[in-house]
Structures are given as structure tokens and as C-alpha cells.
Amino acid sequence: MFFISGAVVLIFLAVGVAIPEQFGEAATNTRNWIGENFGWFYVLSTTFFLILAVALMLGRYGNIRLGPDSSRPEFSTFAWFAMLFTAGMGIGLVFFGVAEPAYHLASDYVRTTTGDPAAGAMQFTLFHWGFHPWAVYIILGLSLGYFCFRKGLPMRPASALYPLIGNRIYGWIGNLIDILAVFGTLFGLATSLGLGTMQVNTGLSEAIGIPNTSLVQSLIIVLITSVAVVSVVAGIDKGIRRLSVINLWLAAALLLFMFLIGPKLWMLSMMFTGAGDYMQNLVQMSLNFVTPQGNAAAAEFANTWTIFYWGWWISWSPFVGMFLARISYGRTIRQFVSGTLLAPVGVSVVWFGVFGGTGIFYDMFRFEEGGKISDLASAEATFHLIKAFPLPTAILSLLILMTVTVVTVFFITSSDSGSLVVDMLTNGGDPHPVRVQRIFWATMEGVITIVLLLIGGAAALEALQAAAVSTGLPFAVVLVIIAFSLLKALRSEDPISMMPEGFRPPSTPSGPDTRAAKEGERVHVTAPGDLDKSTNE
Template sequence: MREYLKQHTNPPVFIGAAVVVLAFLLWGVIAPSSVSSVANSVNNTITTNLEWLYIFSASAFVIFVFFLMLSHYGSIRLGPNDSTPEYGNLSWFAMLFTAGMGIGLVFYAVSEPVTHFLTPPTGEGGTPEAAQNAMTYTFYHWGLHPWSIYIVLGAAMGYFSFRRGLPLRPASALYPLIGNRIYGWPGALVDVLAVFGTLFGLATSLGIGGQQVGAGLNTLFGVPNTTLVQVIIIMAITSVAVTSVMLGIDKGIRNLSLANLWLALALMLFVFFFGPTRDLINVLANNVGSYAQALPKLGFETFPNGGEQAQSWQASWTLFYWGWWISWSPFVGMFLARISYGRTLRSFIAGALFAPVGASMVWLTIFGNSALDALQSNPDNPLADASPEKSIYVLLEQLPVAGFVATIASVVAVLVVVLFFATSSDSGSLVVDILTNGGDPNPKWQQRLFWAVLEGFVAAVLLIVGAVSGTNALSALQTASIVAGLPFCIVLILMAIGLTTSLRSEDFQKLKVKEPPPYAGLRAAAQRKAGPNAAVDGSDTEQHIEAEKRRDNSTPADT
């Protein structure tokens, strides 16, 4: 066992993270009320005294990624100068979108705008102005901020791993600040924090996914949506994720992500064509414009004079989201880095920022404004009293289609949640395993299995803690995200500083190379096949390159 740990893991990180998580699971099973009490106490301290840190840092990350994208640093590749992307744009987008947003978009696309419309942080609810503000707040929480947070970590890890040759682990991004201590206890601590945040951020997603699948089964078949049923759902779908992650990225995660993307697109188009289609087209542009106008103020809004209602709203929504995105950032950021080898910083940032944000805006407008239109037409609409996990099914039932068509749409919605659940879990377990094995992008299947199963158990325990303590399960999941995200918020700030420091040392004259001849692509392909850090000296490849050199009769570009 000792030899296995030495060869296939980073023992301090693997053992440290496993012990912490298993201890939490044991604590949650033995004394769930105690877990809830401690978590709520820490959560209240954070939301009361440190809200400014979350608000300021999240907006600073948006400014930082725009700076990287628009500056001359954008021409730097996540890999050698002659490296090329490993995945096509569609596959790349499908994987990053389903991993980065997933279940949350399905869960909150209807319920969040409805909640902001009925009970806004300031002003009167139920008015046309409240409806517009509801969509602006929703865009704020799902727009540029989450993806900027992911990009900071993804860009840092992709750069330091693929270009600087350091292990694919969060601690590597701190090399300019702490040097070789990334291989000691400071680096291990950073990676353990990343594992802890990833597991609890994922547990939040898996928990709300279990709630929403349970609500779908209740709508379709009358199955009681109890905590026990949700736990069974989590374990069942975790088994699907285990199968996917065991197959790896190309055969498992990639194919599942593409299937998920097409099903989600079909569901969205169904609501678009059978909802208030013309109004949705008009309101999309208005939503984007209102978001763009309000963003500078919203990005730094702490409601110092907004009263208890505004403070409570911000703790329940904005701070929860920022903590959730930050705790997800090791998972999504590392996964983005893993699938983005060969892209320039500019293309990486632009693709990972505008494509998913644009898709999210369209999705939120179609579902959110369809619900708001129904509520404004009839204030007594069942949507006003629907629970968050059931609201999407209530909306689907109200569309002007035959009953069996609405039932089929609800079945598709359940499948979309299941697949988002599975893609989040399989991508997350792969990333956690990379974190705990020292940065190897192709970890052992036994470890992938261990972490995938553990994720499911963490989500189940959080649901049980919420039920036993008397609070609702969603509150327990939100508290876990806010608490888990705080320490890694500091790490992300240090990563941004480390990345900037290293980028400043780049020789930009060497980036201005001519298009490499065909044989440079042969070596790059061999390098990608062997791994970004492996030495490539295969005789077949080199002989082929020499033949190409003689045929070109010219000096090749430096590869």
C-alpha cells in the first residue's frame, strides 16, 4: 500500500484530503445537528464580516481576465509556441459548458427570476420594474463573474503546466511566489484546500440535482420527494458518473457532455417555440443591455444602507453564488486547463468567457422570462408558490401543448438534470484525482472510482444534515459552498499575482514566429500523444521529420 501511494499519488495531499473528507462524513452521520450548528455559525461570520472580500475579489477577477485577453499576454499559448488545440471547438465547448454550469442552470433558470420578481432586495415586488431587475440580478449571478473565476485558475494551471513544465496542480501557480516550496507542505496545503472546495462545491450541485430529479419523479409518477428518495437518486446517478469517468475523457466524459448539450438544446427550443416566442426575442436584447448597464454598480454593491432585507438577499444569493463558484474553481479551472492544451490565452479566455455566458443568457431568458410572463399575466399562477426544484416542471405543464407532450418535455428535463449531474460528477472526480496524485493527467481507475463515490456520499450527508437539523436541504448546501469557498478565495488572488509575475518574464520576440512547416506538427502531435511533460525522441517520428527537412530544403522553425 505504501509503495502504491508513493508511485500513484501525492501522499500528503491524497491522505490529507481523504482523512478530512472521511472525518466530515463520519461527523455528519454521527452528529448532523452539530455539523449544521457549526456550519451556520461560520457562515454567519463570513456573510456579516467578510462579504466585502467575496464581492471585491469576484469583480476583480472579471477585470483581470479582460486585461489578460486584451493585452499582449493574450498571444501566449498554453503550451509550446507550435502547439495546437487537442479538441475541436464544439467538443471543447460542450465539455467546458456542462462541467462549468450544469445542474445549476436547470435548477435556477425558472426559480431565481421568479424569486427576485416577487421579493427583490430593494423596491416593490411584482411590478414591471421588478421583472426587469429580476433578470438583471440573474444575469449578474450567472454571467461574467463565475466564468472569470474559473478562467483565473484554468489559465494559471494551463500556463504553468503546459508551458512551464510544472505539475498540473493548483500549487504550481504559486511557484513565482514560493518557489520550490510548492513541493512541500505549503503546496500540499493549497492542493488539499482545492480538493476540499471541489468536493463541497460539487456536493452542492449534486444535492440540488438530486432534489430536482426527485421533483421530476414526483411530477411524473407521484414518487414522494423525500430526503431518502433524493439520497437514493444521488447514489444511482453517481453510478452513471462512475462509468463515465472510468472510460476517461475521450470515450466517457466527452460523449456524455455532447449528449447532454443536445438534449438541453432540445428542451430550450421546446420552451422557446411554445412559450411567448416573439417577446423572448425582443427581451433578450433588453436583458443583455440592462445587465451591461447595471454591471459596474452591481459588481461592487454591498447594500450598506439597504436594510435587513437587502443584506439577507445578498447573503442568500450573491454570496452563496460567489462561494459556490470559487469552491468549484479548482474543479472547473483544472478541467478547463486539461482540455485546453495548445490554445492561446486570448482564445482560451474568449472561448471560455463569451461562449458559455452567451449560451447562459439565452437559456435564462427563455426559461426565466417565460415564467415571468406567466406570472405577470396571472399573479395567482402556481409558479408563485412552486418550490425551486419543482418550478421548471410547473412551467412546462403550463405551455400550450397536449398533456402527453408536456409529459415528454418533463421527462427530457429529468434526463438533462441526470446528465448534467453525471458530467459534473465524472469531470469532478477526474480533477480531484489529478489534484491528489501530484498532477498526473491520466490517473489510475481505482482512484477515480474512490473520489467519484466519495462525492456522492458528501452530497448525501449534506442533504441529511439539512433534514435532521430542521433547516431545508438547500440552505445546508448553500452554507457548505460559502464556507468552503472562503479559503480558496485567498488562493485565487495569489494565483492571479503569480500568473502575472510569470507572464511578465516572457520573451515576446520569440512568440513572433512564422507558421511552422508540416514536420513541426508531427513532433507536436507526438508530444501530445506522449504527454505534455514527456520527452519525445521516437526514431520513426524523427526520421519522418528529417525527410521533411530535406524536401523543404530550408531551415525549419524552432520546435
């Protein structure tokens, strides 16, 4: 796995560097072809994942733990949420928080299909960042946590297919799935790191006049990668957990500051109205797929935004799903699903209400034509908005630096958690991979980003992003199969394990006396075997 994955990464990197224009054109055409011909499958699969996640949260399997019945969570609820949020999409909220609602506000399709363009812009933004992406993460994360910690299988996507294909997960089928996961994770992170570095450089240029050049961007990547290497080597508890908690507090402080200086009533209106329209139209949007022959404008919007996002979230699901599984030992299925589905979406509503709502307000009532947020690149949007606030220059520079800090730490937490996932994948699914591999993959991520930035710039990064998103189609098929595999395994569970703990018969054994795994230790779980057995051994 290590050598094959490394070879695949190097081959795609070499092609991207040697012929960036042709590679970019081919990758973009492939992504567009998938969207036009298989967008319906993205629509149906993501909606199915959401329905299944809600059913598991509310159904009889909710009391089953990701581990033996006596296991308990390794991390506190706050630390757990901080890690899942910062790894899942925290950086995306900072990057697109101002830009995407403004882009939708300027969209003719959104204006003609919603009664209130501002609320419609929030509605579609929340649709792209709300329940559906987290449902995708839940299916893989829940499956891996269940099969690894409760059934003793390796922490790798192929393990979730054990009820269907048995020991063939250790053959070429399992290896192919894991290689797809490595590809999507590494290149997705490299793309995000490169585009985010441009945002950091733009902010530093606006605040303190640092030039916006490839050299500065390379130094920023080196800094982020260095801290990420230290964090991933330190492990989850000492490294990733601490950075995630710090980052959550920094993001909360930035959110509060923006709320205090922005149009408060307008932001509150965007939160409630946008969330209301989103919930009211959730079913219709979830099943909406049109062809260019039916409605060209709707098809173009869906392919540019919705289908792209669904492919992007699915291609990221190995990274986020595996990391969620790794930090969720001992939690019940109901705790896992409710925490992963409801809490981040609630934060997203508040975040987009503050940042996106303020951006919409300024584009509608403050900025002139040609200088609107919708006319700018995503990396410039937040800083363009901040500079428009009626505050002293020193305070504006401080706010920009605060935003840059939050963006940087978000990228560090995404980088170290993503590197840990690649380490586990290329180390046979071991939740505690060797340190040398941790250093290698975290460093490789930074090297890939620097090479692409220096050779091809933003165009090369966007081409790599299109290639990574294209892996969403085969992995969507894998996720659907994984969902049915999980259901098959859950049906074989002991009925006692499905009962609330306070109602279980006192004479029923609750499994081995286990404790939360610490860094460097192995979790004691049931050995791989016949998943049809209903006993807790």
C-alpha cells in the same frame, strides 16, 4: 494528499451525520459571518478577476499558448465548449433557470431599485451567472494550464504559486491549498448531486408517478454515480467529451422546444432588455457593497444572493478551473479567455431569457397568489411551469421526462469531471491519474450524498453547502495571489511568443514538435525550472 484529503472528508461527513442540526447552524452562521464581514473582499476580488481576464484577452500576452509554441488544441472547439459549459455551470442553469428570475421578481429590493421589475429580475440573475463567475474560473484555469503545460509543473493549484514561493509548493503550503481544493470540490459536488436528485425525483413523480422517497433518491444517485464512474474511467476523450457533446445537444433541443411553446416575444424582450440592463449597470453592480447600517434591505439581498454566489463560485473554482486547464492544452490565452468568458455568458442570456422569462411571464399574468413559482422550492419550479402550458397531458409528461434527462446527464458530466479533478489533486497533480483512484473518488461522492440524504435530508445537504461555500474566503485570497503570480511569470515570456504566429521571424524556433496528449499519455512540456528564463526549451 490522498490520505489526508480522505480523512478530512470523512471527519466532516461524520460530524454532519452525527449532529446535523448543530453542524448546519454552525456552517450557516460561519457563512453569514463571512458575508457580513468579508463580503467587500468578495466584491473587490471577483471584479479584479474580471478586469484581469479582459486585459489578458485583449493584451499582448494573448498569443501565448498553454503549451509549447508548436502545440495545438487537443479537442475541437465545439467539444471543448461542450465540456467547459457542462462542467462549469450547465446544471445550475437547469436547476435555477426558472426559479431565480421568479424569486427576484418577487423581491421588494429588486422592485424598488429597478424601473421594470421583470427586466430587473433578469438583470440580477445575469449578474450572478454572467461574467464574474467565469472570470473566477479563468484565473485558476489559465494559471494551471500555463504552469502545467508550458512550464512542466504538476496540475495542482499550488503550482500556480511557483514564481512566488518556488519549491515550497511541494511542502505544507501547497498541500494545504490542495486539501482546500479537494474539500470545496467534493462537498460542492455532493451538495449539488443531492439537491439535483430531489429535482430529478420530483420530475419523475410528476411525469410517471414514481414516489418521492429517500429510497428512490438513493437509487437515482446510484445510477448517476455508476454512469459517472464508467465515464471517468474511460477518460476525457472517450467518456467525458462524448457525454458533454450529447448533453449539449439535449439541452439545445429542450431550449428550442421551450421557446416554441412559450411566449416568444416576451422571451425575446427578456433576453435583450435583461442583457441591456445587465451591461448598462455592470460597473455599479460589480462594486456595490453596502452594510446593514447603510441599507438593510440591500445588505440582506447582497448577503443572501450576490455574496453567497461569489463564495460558491470561488469554492468551485478548483474543480472547474482545473478541468478547464486539463482540456485546454494548446490553446492561446486569447482563445481560452474569449471562449470561456463570452460563449457561456451568451448561452446564459438565451437560457434565462427562455426559461426565466417564461417563468416571469406566468408569475405575472397566469399564476394566482399562493401558486406562483416564487412560492415554491427551486426543485419544483421548472415542472410547475411546464404543467401550466396549454398542451395535452402526454406532451407535458414527455417534456418533463426530457427535462429530467437533461438534468440527469448534466449531473453525470459534473460528477465525472469533478471526480477527475479530485483524482488529479490526490495523485500529485498528474493529469492522468490511476484508474483505481478515479473509481474511489467518484464512488465516494455518491456515498457521501446518499448518507447525508438518508440521515439529514435537505437540511444536511444545505449545511454541507454552507461549509463548502465558507472555503471561498481563504481560496479567494489564494486566487488573488495566483493572479499576481501568473502576471509575474508572463512578464518573463519571450517577446517572440507574444507575436501573432504569422508575424514571427521564420528563423525563430517554435519549441519541440509536440502533439496533443491522448488519454494515458504524458504531455511533453518544459521541465520545472527557473521561470525567469525566456527561452522555449
